[in-house]
Amino acid sequence: MGDKLNTVTMKCEIAVALVLEFLEGNLNPEVRRSLESHLAKCQPCSRLVATYKRTTQLCHRALLRQPPPELGDRLLRFLRERTLQNKGE
Numbered sequence: 001m002g003d004k005l006n007t008v009t010m011k012c013e014i015a016v017a018l019v020l021e022f023l024e025g026n027l028n029p030e031v032r033r034s035l036e037s038h039l040a041k042c043q044p045c046s047r048l049v050a051t052y053k054r055t056t057q058l059c060h061r062a063l064l065r066q067p068p069p070e071l072g073d074r075l076l077r078f079l080r081e082r083t084l085q086n087k088g089e
């Protein structure tokens with residue numbers, strides 16, 4: 001009864017928003033577990049994770065080689081905001 005709904009408790013919207021945190025290990029265990037169970041059931045989202053992994057690796061390499069000032073600035077601000085958010089919780 002309603003098995004499908006119960007197994008995919010997390011919506012794709014939320015899963016997508018959490019992927020970056022997930023890859024960086026910033027999620028608390030409870031959230032990580034529900035994300036992992038979503039990824040196991042949801043192919044589009046698990047493919048997204050694979051894409052993210054590759055993209056972040058490429059980004060790291062690109063940034064190390066030649067950091068574009070504007071992008072670096074935006075990235076830093078983004079990271080700082082996220083760090084603040086994490087500490088606030």
Ligand SMILES: [Zn+2]
Nearest residue numbers: 012015042045
């Ligand atoms: Zn999904």
